[in-house]
Amino acid sequence: MSAILVIAEHAGGQLNPSTPKCVTCAATIAGASIDVVVFAADGAAVAQQAAAVGGVRKVLLVDNAANAEPIAAVLAPQTAKLAANYTHVFGPSTTFGKDLMPRIAALLGVGQVSDVMAVDGPHRFKRPIYAGNAILTIDTPADAKVVATVRVASFEAAPTGGSAAIDKVSVDAPLPTHTRFVNRSAAATGRPDLQSATRVVSGGRALGSSENFKIIYSLADRLGAAVGASRAAVDAGYVPNDMQVGQTGKIIAPELYVAIGISGAIQHMTGIKDARTIVAINKDSEAPIFEIADFGLVGDLFAIVPELEKQLGS
Amino acid sequence: MRRVMVGVKRVVDFNVRVRVRPDNTGVITDGVKMSINPFDEIALEEALRIKERGLADEVLVVSIGPSDAQQQLRTALAMGADRAILVQGDASAAPLTVARVFRKLIDRESPFMVILGKQAIDDDNGQTAQMLAALWDRPQAVGTSKLEITDGKATVTREVDAGLESDEIDLPAVVSVDLRLNEPRYVKLPDIMKAKKKPLDMLSLADIGVDAAGGFTTVRVDPPPQRQKGIMVKDVGELVAALKKRGLV
Numbered sequence: 001m002s003a004i005l006v007i008a009e010h011a012g013g014q015l016n017p018s019t020p021k022c023v024t025c026a027a028t029i030a031g032a033s034i035d036v037v038v039f040a041a042d043g044a045a046v047a048q049q050a051a052a053v054g055g056v057r058k059v060l061l062v063d064n065a066a067n068a069e070p071i072a073a074v075l076a077p078q079t080a081k082l083a084a085n086y087t088h089v090f091g092p093s094t095t096f097g098k099d100l101m102p103r104i105a106a107l108l109g110v111g112q113v114s115d116v117m118a119v120d121g122p123h124r125f126k127r128p129i130y131a132g133n134a135i136l137t138i139d140t141p142a143d144a145k146v147v148a149t150v151r152v153a154s155f156e157a158a159p160t161g162g163s164a165a166i167d168k169v170s171v172d173a174p175l176p177t178h179t180r181f182v183n184r185s186a187a188a189t190g191r192p193d194l195q196s197a198t199r200v201v202s203g204g205r206a207l208g209s210s211e212n213f214k215i216i217y218s219l220a221d222r223l224g225a226a227v228g229a230s231r232a233a234v235d236a237g238y239v240p241n242d243m244q245v246g247q248t249g250k251i252i253a254p255e256l257y258v259a260i261g262i263s264g265a266i267q268h269m270t271g272i273k274d275a276r277t278i279v280a281i282n283k284d285s286e287a288p289i290f291e292i293a294d295f296g297l298v299g300d301l302f303a304i305v306p307e308l309e310k311q312l313g314s
Numbered sequence: 315m316r317r318v319m320v321g322v323k324r325v326v327d328f329n330v331r332v333r334v335r336p337d338n339t340g341v342i343t344d345g346v347k348m349s350i351n352p353f354d355e356i357a358l359e360e361a362l363r364i365k366e367r368g369l370a371d372e373v374l375v376v377s378i379g380p381s382d383a384q385q386q387l388r389t390a391l392a393m394g395a396d397r398a399i400l401v402q403g404d405a406s407a408a409p410l411t412v413a414r415v416f417r418k419l420i421d422r423e424s425p426f427m428v429i430l431g432k433q434a435i436d437d438d439n440g441q442t443a444q445m446l447a448a449l450w451d452r453p454q455a456v457g458t459s460k461l462e463i464t465d466g467k468a469t470v471t472r473e474v475d476a477g478l479e480s481d482e483i484d485l486p487a488v489v490s491v492d493l494r495l496n497e498p499r500y501v502k503l504p505d506i507m508k509a510k511k512k513p514l515d516m517l518s519l520a521d522i523g524v525d526a527a528g529g530f531t532t533v534r535v536d537p538p539p540q541r542q543k544g545i546m547v548k549d550v551g552e553l554v555a556a557l558k559k560r561g562l563v
Contacts, residue, residue, distance in 0.1 A: 011476065073453055095474040098457075102443075103454065104448075105441070106413060109410075112445075114438065114440060114441065124533065130326070134535050134538065135535065135536045135538055141528060181479070182469070182479075184476060185478050185479075242473070277557075278544075295545060296546045296547065297549070298546065307550045311551065312563055
């Protein structure tokens with residue numbers, strides 16, 4: 001039987017929505033028992049949130065001052081120790097999980113499965129390759145532990161309503177001091193988080209400047225949406241890197257995605273193709289984005305976007 | 315000698331639209347343009363700049379792959395690398411195997427930094443740097459968009475979901491690079507000629523004592539599910555009506 005350990009992602013005392021999505025992925029393995037581990041300096045509040053995720057059997061809370069920031073080199077040896085009791089170790093395919101999970105796998109001497117999008121059995125997984133232009137099905141060795149990152153856009157969050165027990169545990173592993181956290185600069189936007197928002201409005205190179213991006217923010221605020229951008233817009237310096245949507249940025253699956261002035265490079269489309277409804281606004285009727293959009297509108301975005309905002313307000 | 319080691323993978327060029335083979339065993343690579351993985355070019359560019367700033371004496375490029383990967387190593391030498399090693403192996407060697415090869419080469423070459431691309435654009439695994447750092451028991455800076463080296467330490471800025479994170483790491487260390495670290499230089503014709511004379515060593519996995527067994531088995535490769543093309547609306551009013559009908563606004 002599969003015993004799965006999910007590594008919780010959290011910041012500022014809040015469990016990241018990626019964790020209940022990993023739990024959903026783990027629950028697709030028949031008969032799996034699912035535990036969640038919280039590494040923190042003082043993780044009581046996060047552990048409570050993890051315990052409330054449906055389908056979780058037990059939460060392991062590893063409080064240690066060294067765990068104040070999620071440093072992969074510090075968390076990996078602790079996870080490798082805990083992994084002795086599990087057949088699978090899952091983490092999210094966010095920058096947190098992508099940093100940590102391969103380090104754990106190497107310590108355990110096993111390969112790592114990246115971006116699991118579907119589970120076909122305890123050792124059979126589907127994952128995207130070539131920027132999502134092909135889907136690879138692989139078998140991991142039946143006698144080896146499975147370490148994997150879960151493509152969060154492929155799974156719904158497990159519902160709350162659970163009441164798992166919380167075990168405080170200490171892990172006896174030597175922890176390195178060679179990596180020291182300095183700071184993290186997060187743009188406080190007051191808007192929904194891009195990765196978990198139900199609505200996202202994105203702008204591309206056609207916006208032409210960071211000043212012009214104002215109309216994107218304004219429309220997003222009318223919709224209560226998060227704001228994203230194409231790689232071209234980020235590379236041009238119109239918006240910061242954490243807004244990039246696509247294979248090399250964030251892969252998202254909102255209910256509504258509005259692509260404005262984005263032509264639709266393959267790597268961008270890979271990041272949005274799990275969106276429920278895609279709206280594309282572009283002046284070029286031949287733009288590839290229209291091939292995957294549910295609703296396309298050809299025209300000048302500087303006329304259309306303010307008009308759209310106006311009509312949505314009425 | 316102060317040495318920087320850089321990984322270079324031969325991959326299908328990023329401009330090629332890949333297609334799945336009809337027998338579902340992989341993607342079509344016959345007659346397709348092959349190039350250096352774009353992230354690895356950025357890694358190499360950073361290593362060259364470190365050398366040009368006088369902080370390193372030698373840039374060593376390493377590839378693990380088929381014999382044809384010599385082409386990509388020659389390009390790397392033309393960009394300015396001093397020396398190359400090709401460890402011959404499978405074109406899609408598992409990240410753990412590649413990390414083990416680098417770990418062995420570190421014992422031979424004693425670099426103070428190993429710079430790798432954050433992922434290869436074929437397998438999209440994004441694992442090798444982290445695995446190597448684990449095997450080496452050294453720091454990893456994943457997704458680096460800024461790198462400063464001073465007195466046996468480095469300060470790295472990394473692209474994370476929340477924005478940018480700054481870390482201080484002791485050297486030696488493994489750095490994996492993101493797109494915005496630098497803009498790789500173009501290769502000039504005279505440099506291509508010069509690169510032909512630079513040393514390129516060929517080794518086998520057996521030569522360095524790494525066993526590639528124990529990886530994953532490919533079951534099949536499929537094209538991705540296609541989204542249906544939707545409808546074109548003629549104006550904003552029609553768009554708003556359509557969204558309202560779906561209950562989206």
